[in-house]
Amino acid sequence: MSASGETPPRICHLGLAAIVGCTVMLTGCAGHDFEATASRPGKFQYYSCDQLDRRGVELLKRERELTALIDKARQGPGGEIAIALAYRNEYNTVKGDLIAIEQTGTQRNCTLKFRTVSEQAVR
Structure with missing residues (x-):
């Protein structure tokens, strides 16, 4: 602190940089492994094959956006x-x-059409 009781700008900038750096590092921890656990188990268990396919279309569109x-x-x-x-x-x-949705569709032997052939091969 300076004699006037204010925090020097340099210290404020360092603190802000530390917070930003920690935030960026922590976001890396929530990467692709989190995707599999981001959905509640059984969330789509009562959906019909047609409902699974329609919801898949909506979600695929949002994923692309x-x-x-x-x-x-x-x-x-x-x-x-x-x-x-x-x-x-x-x-x-x-x-x-x-x-x-894909796991539920597979368990029920549904033919889900919302993915293209090339996307299905990649997955």
Whole structure:
């Protein structure tokens, strides 16, 4: 503290930089492994095959929107922070729900059409 009782700006900037750095590091911890646990078990157990397919279409569309927003945010300064605050949780939830829909569809021998052939081969 200075004689006037104010915190020097340099210390404030260092504190802010430390907080931002920790936030960015912690967002890396919530990466792709979290997707599988982002959906509640049995969430889609009462859906019919047709309902699973329709919900899959909706979620796949939202996944693509979020991917575009994340890619755009990465181009700017502070993009990783924006991604962590605005998009990461929803993206992980959407991915987890897509996995749960595919697992439920497989268990019921449903033919889910919401994925293209190339996307199914990648998964």
